[in-house]
Amino acid sequence: MSLFELTGFQRDLLYVIAGADKPSGQMVKERIEQDIGEVxxxxxxxxxxTLVERGYVNKGQHDRRTNYYAISDSGLQALRERRSWESQFLDGE
Structure with missing residues (x-):
């Protein structure tokens, strides 16, 4: 899988989810708003x-009203590949 088909916002969400322990949608929202403003x-x-449908994120339930999101193995691998791709351009500076 490749992150090239995702929007920048979707990639940002993926990083936020990867850096948290099964955050709720509200927690993801609050965290990303710290950096980009209201969402x-x-x-x-x-x-x-979309991230769930593409297999980058797993969705589950904390309770009957609250879902959580967790990075999948393929999502983590895609982030690592993306970071490696980005590094080839930054390391030459």
Missing amino acids: KHGRLYPNLD
């Missing part, structure tokens, strides 16, 4: 669903 639910949850 509407109508933008957040469809993008989280």
Whole structure:
């Protein structure tokens, strides 16, 4: 899998999820808002669903009202490959 088909926002969500321990959607929202400003639910949850559908993120339930998101093995591998790809351009500076 490749992260090239994702939007920048989706990649950012993936990094936030990778850096947390099964965050809820609300926790992901609060964390990413620290860096980019307000994120509407109508933008957040469809993008989280895309990450789940593409197999980068696993979705489960904390309780009957709260879902959690966790990076999948393929999501973690895709992030590592992306970082390696980015490094080839930064290391030459």
